[in-house]
Amino acid sequence: xxxxxxxVMVTDLVLRDAHQSLLATRMRTxxxxxxxxxxxxxxxxxxxxxxxxxxxTCLRFLKEDPWERLRKLKQALPKxxxxxxxRGQNLLGYRHYSDDVVEAFVKKSAxxxxxxxxxxxxxxxxxxxxxxxKAVLKAGKHAQGAICYTTSPVHTIEHFVEIAREMExxxxxxxxxxDMAGLITPARTVELYQALSKAxxxxxxxxxxxxxxVANICMYLAVEHGARxxxxxxxxxSWGTSHSPTESMVVALRETPYDTGLxxxxxxxxxxxxxxxxxKYHQFESEYAEIDxxxxxxxxxxxxxxxxxxxxxxxxxxxxMNEVLAEIPRVREDLGFPPLVTPTSQIVGTQAVLNVxxxxxxxxxxxxxxxxxxxxxxKAPGKINETVRSMAIGNEExxxxxxxxxxxxxxxxLRDEIGELARSEEDVLTYAMFPEIGRKFxxxxxxxxxxxxxxxxxxxAEATALPAY
Amino acid sequence: xxxxxxxVMVTDLVLRDAHQSLLATRMRTxxxxxxxxxxxxxxxxxxxxxxxxxxxTCLRFLKEDPWERLRKLKQALPKxxxxxxxRGQNLLGYRHYSDDVVEAFVKKSAxxxxxxxxxxxxxxxxxxxxxxxKAVLKAGKHAQGAICYTTSPVHTIEHFVEIAREMExxxxxxxxxxDMAGLITPARTVELYQALSKAxxxxxxxxxxxxxxVANICMYLAVEHGARxxxxxxxxxSWGTSHSPTESMVVALRETPYDTGLxxxxxxxxxxxxxxxxxKYHQFESEYAEIDxxxxxxxxxxxxxxxxxxxxxxxxxxxxMNEVLAEIPRVREDLGFPPLVTPTSQIVGTQAVLNVxxxxxxxxxxxxxxxxxxxxxxKAPGKINETVRSMAIGNEExxxxxxxxxxxxxxxxLRDEIGELARSEEDVLTYAMFPEIGRKFxxxxxxxxxxxxxxxxxxxAEATALPAY
Ligand SMILES: [Co+2]
Ligand SMILES: [Co+2]
Numbered sequence: 001x002x003x004x005x006x007x008v009m010v011t012d013l014v015l016r017d018a019h020q021s022l023l024a025t026r027m028r029t030x031x032x033x034x035x036x037x038x039x040x041x042x043x044x045x046x047x048x049x050x051x052x053x054x055x056x057t058c059l060r061f062l063k064e065d066p067w068e069r070l071r072k073l074k075q076a077l078p079k080x081x082x083x084x085x086x087r088g089q090n091l092l093g094y095r096h097y098s099d100d101v102v103e104a105f106v107k108k109s110a111x112x113x114x115x116x117x118x119x120x121x122x123x124x125x126x127x128x129x130x131x132x133x134k135a136v137l138k139a140g141k142h143a144q145g146a147i148c149y150t151t152s153p154v155h156t157i158e159h160f161v162e163i164a165r166e167m168e169x170x171x172x173x174x175x176x177x178x179d180m181a182g183l184i185t186p187a188r189t190v191e192l193y194q195a196l197s198k199a200x201x202x203x204x205x206x207x208x209x210x211x212x213x214v215a216n217i218c219m220y221l222a223v224e225h226g227a228r229x230x231x232x233x234x235x236x237x238s239w240g241t242s243h244s245p246t247e248s249m250v251v252a253l254r255e256t257p258y259d260t261g262l263x264x265x266x267x268x269x270x271x272x273x274x275x276x277x278x279x280k281y282h283q284f285e286s287e288y289a290e291i292d293x294x295x296x297x298x299x300x301x302x303x304x305x306x307x308x309x310x311x312x313x314x315x316x317x318x319x320x321m322n323e324v325l326a327e328i329p330r331v332r333e334d335l336g337f338p339p340l341v342t343p344t345s346q347i348v349g350t351q352a353v354l355n356v357x358x359x360x361x362x363x364x365x366x367x368x369x370x371x372x373x374x375x376x377x378x379k380a381p382g383k384i385n386e387t388v389r390s391m392a393i394g395n396e397e398x399x400x401x402x403x404x405x406x407x408x409x410x411x412x413x414l415r416d417e418i419g420e421l422a423r424s425e426e427d428v429l430t431y432a433m434f435p436e437i438g439r440k441f442x443x444x445x446x447x448x449x450x451x452x453x454x455x456x457x458x459x460x461a462e463a464t465a466l467p468a469y
Numbered sequence: 470x471x472x473x474x475x476x477v478m479v480t481d482l483v484l485r486d487a488h489q490s491l492l493a494t495r496m497r498t499x500x501x502x503x504x505x506x507x508x509x510x511x512x513x514x515x516x517x518x519x520x521x522x523x524x525x526t527c528l529r530f531l532k533e534d535p536w537e538r539l540r541k542l543k544q545a546l547p548k549x550x551x552x553x554x555x556r557g558q559n560l561l562g563y564r565h566y567s568d569d570v571v572e573a574f575v576k577k578s579a580x581x582x583x584x585x586x587x588x589x590x591x592x593x594x595x596x597x598x599x600x601x602x603k604a605v606l607k608a609g610k611h612a613q614g615a616i617c618y619t620t621s622p623v624h625t626i627e628h629f630v631e632i633a634r635e636m637e638x639x640x641x642x643x644x645x646x647x648d649m650a651g652l653i654t655p656a657r658t659v660e661l662y663q664a665l666s667k668a669x670x671x672x673x674x675x676x677x678x679x680x681x682x683v684a685n686i687c688m689y690l691a692v693e694h695g696a697r698x699x700x701x702x703x704x705x706x707s708w709g710t711s712h713s714p715t716e717s718m719v720v721a722l723r724e725t726p727y728d729t730g731l732x733x734x735x736x737x738x739x740x741x742x743x744x745x746x747x748x749k750y751h752q753f754e755s756e757y758a759e760i761d762x763x764x765x766x767x768x769x770x771x772x773x774x775x776x777x778x779x780x781x782x783x784x785x786x787x788x789x790m791n792e793v794l795a796e797i798p799r800v801r802e803d804l805g806f807p808p809l810v811t812p813t814s815q816i817v818g819t820q821a822v823l824n825v826x827x828x829x830x831x832x833x834x835x836x837x838x839x840x841x842x843x844x845x846x847x848k849a850p851g852k853i854n855e856t857v858r859s860m861a862i863g864n865e866e867x868x869x870x871x872x873x874x875x876x877x878x879x880x881x882x883l884r885d886e887i888g889e890l891a892r893s894e895e896d897v898l899t900y901a902m903f904p905e906i907g908r909k910f911x912x913x914x915x916x917x918x919x920x921x922x923x924x925x926x927x928x929x930a931e932a933t934a935l936p937a938y
Contacts, residue, residue, distance in 0.1 A: 214721045216683070251654060290705070293737060297737070
């Protein structure tokens with residue numbers, strides 16, 4: 001029957017992207033476990049619960065073993081597939097890893113509980129996700145390819161379609177559009193999903209952030225034009241820099257061929273639970289997490305604007321903000337229009353600040369820009385400005401192969417380096433991801449001195465006078 | 470050209486419904502005037518700035534003369550049509566007024582600055598809006614008929630279409646669907662606007678609240694299916710029990726035939742302004758202003774649930790909430806399915822509480838239910854339960870005429886009653902709307918003792934550490 005084949009499947013982001021977007025990734029495992037029983041009964045297609053910045057935050061601030069979190073969640077959520085976000089060859093760290101590390105990391109993640117791997121590369125360079133996709137398939141898990149959405153003269157519909165085709169060929173079982181900055185618009189969504197549904201056979205997913213306040217409209221249109229997977233966040237951790245509310249999307253798709261079939265009352269209980277949890281983390285709330293449409297004017301993501309304004313403020317140069325906002329698209333063009341997402345957003349942003357503050361473009365050039373121009377992050381989507389390249393790296397070698405092809409196996413070295421501090425393969429991978437804070441974590445664990453950052457006391461009861469009912 | 474005829478016109482609700490929904494209608498004229506110059510340059514089709522609960526709040530809490538506010542806004546917004554919300558024969562009060570009061574009120578509002586009158590009746594009884602629509606047309610102003618949206622066995626698409634036809638015949642120049650509870654869904658929106666665009670020639674408007682988190686999706690679909698007017702609220706006073714963000718809808722409709730043509734950067738500046746203003750009123754924020762999908766389970770509006778839970782709590786009966794929620798639809802059915810909006814929401818809600826707490830349905834019956842069953846509010850959309858009617862009013866007369874037909878002219882009496890305290894016709898109308906608080910206001914004004922309620926000091930600066938940029 002047509003109607004059953006159009007059923008939309010829901011991934012709730014509450015345990016990863018939602019609190020990463022709204023609460024600086026600070027939600028602790030102890031606040032996840034009590035609601036897992038209810039979450040597990042909903043019938044989600046998956047729960048995104050690991051990866052992204054959670055690994056880093058667990059080690060750095062929460063003093064939780066991220067692998068331990070994963071195992072606990074898996075145990076508490078026996079029926080619901082667990083999903084993680086993986087930055088391709090960067091895994092969860094900030095550099096390219098050798099293939100043996102990638103393979104070991106994926107294998108271990110799968111063993112500890114990850115069922116669905118959403119894999120992307122900041123440059124949309126498919127060679128950077130190849131090894132992880134293969135490793136996921138080898139582990140018998142679900143590999144979802146995620147295309148970073150952005151706008152530029154080279155990011156045409158055909159360009160995205162081409163990437164999707166490559167992902168399908170690579171064996172990705174689903175393909176997601178990942179619109180991290182809230183750049184996608186309804187008109188563009190329709191075009192894109194129409195084209196993608198024609199081009200590939202695997203199911204399509206839609207992931208966006210509600211920063212601009214149009215993502216739920218786009219999500220609805222994506223579904224009307226072929227998406228069968230949507231990413232939502234339970235209402236009390238939704239909207240603004242987070243995502244479309246789960247309950248709302250369930251309502252929106254009712255009485256349509258795309259009905260999710262999820263039970264609204266169950267979801268409401270989960271929403272009430274996280275409303276209380278959110279209060280515990282009030283110190284991490286930012287008023288800049290609300291609707292911010294500036295990205296639609298400057299094409300610079302709101303989060304990046306906030307970071308840049310902090311950076312400029314520290315240097316007493318906040319008044320140069322508009323110049324920096326104007327410079328960013330120019331640097332981005334020079335670099336061949338990379339999507340602005342970690343790490344390319346930092347690379348472009350910092351260089352733009354330098355270009356403005358030094359008074360002369362590329363008078364000073366960051367190391368990251370140099371590495372980028374050497375091809376060390378992969379292939380740029382568009383053409384590199386060769387004048388800028390030669391200013392930056394002169395005659396140094398430019399690699400055109402997959403960056404990780406230049407890397408020798410390193411698991412052995414990493415194992416040696418961390419030595420006794422690692423009690424398991426997971427610990428070696430922790431060290432691999434974050435040499436400094438990973439080691440510090442393992443040392444403190446050995447010494448029994450792990451201590452999570454302190455949380456400020458809850459705000460006055462004033463705001464909680466009314467009962468949920 | 471097709472594209473220009475499909476242009477969508479925007480009404481911003483920031484000066485009325487938005488702060489009524491989020492800040493208990495407390496925004497003061499002093500916080501509106503400084504931004505009027507920018508608001509006036511946007512190119513809104515209209516700004517809703519008066520009526521609804523603002524009149525009451527001005528008198529009761531802010532100690533502002535509502536007529537004075539209107540004149541000041543008109544002066545500060547010379548280019549943008551000012552819009553008000555008018556409850557038909559109830560005007561801005563809570564009873565039916567005689568026709569001479571309605572006529573005087575509309576005439577004076579038009580003189581003082583209202584250009585667009587959005588007129589509705591809680592029962593959708595067209596006879597209750599007839600006189601005000603005529604008065605608006607006589608004053609040479611724009612009459613918009615607003616249909617209260619609700620769900621019930623009698624509220625079919627045909628039913629709404631029939632009302633729209635009557636409104637058009639009556640001379641309404643535009644027709645709005647007014648979904649005060651966030652009940653409308655995408656599927657229903659498409660059906661409704663398809664049918665309405667076929668049935669009437671006048672432009673259609675869409676007004677909803679984002680309580681359920683689907684209103685912006687519905688708004689987009691309404692536009693795709695014929696709506697040419699949308700109601701939005703500037704982002705910093707949007708979402709939750711308020712409305713779809715203005716900036717977001719401007720983005721959403723770009724690159725479509727429905728482009729609003731509004732300038733995003735101008736709107737962003739206005740958004741930043743109101744973000745600061747909102748902080749001043751933090752004591753009126755409610756955590757229950759956020760996404761609440763319960764109305765989609767119980768069909769009982771979220772605001773009504775909060776009121777009822779307060780009412781039950783006071784009586785130590787909060788544990789009866791679920792019984793009350795189950796009783797409400799039954800009472801509503803007995804009363805012929807009125808939409809749940811002021812005053813019918815209170816009439817139905819209070820009776821449902823009584824039915825539960827007294828242990829026997831209709832053992833005790835409120836005066837309002839009695840008046841309702843006498844036909845004093847107008848004609849119910851569906852059939853009244855005659856057993857309940859005879860329990861309530863026995864053999865008392867049931868009127869079938871327009872309720873106001875039973876009312877004698879009363880301006881003369883009102884003028885006499887308020888006497889010297891009224892310095893103008895406006896003052897008489899103030900007294901007419903609110904005999905007690907209106908008189909008190911006029912007395913305090915005469916005595917020079919008007920004093921607005923106190924605002925709590927702003928919260929700590931902590932939350933405002935980051936610059937807008
Ligand atoms: Co995301
Ligand atoms: Co409203």
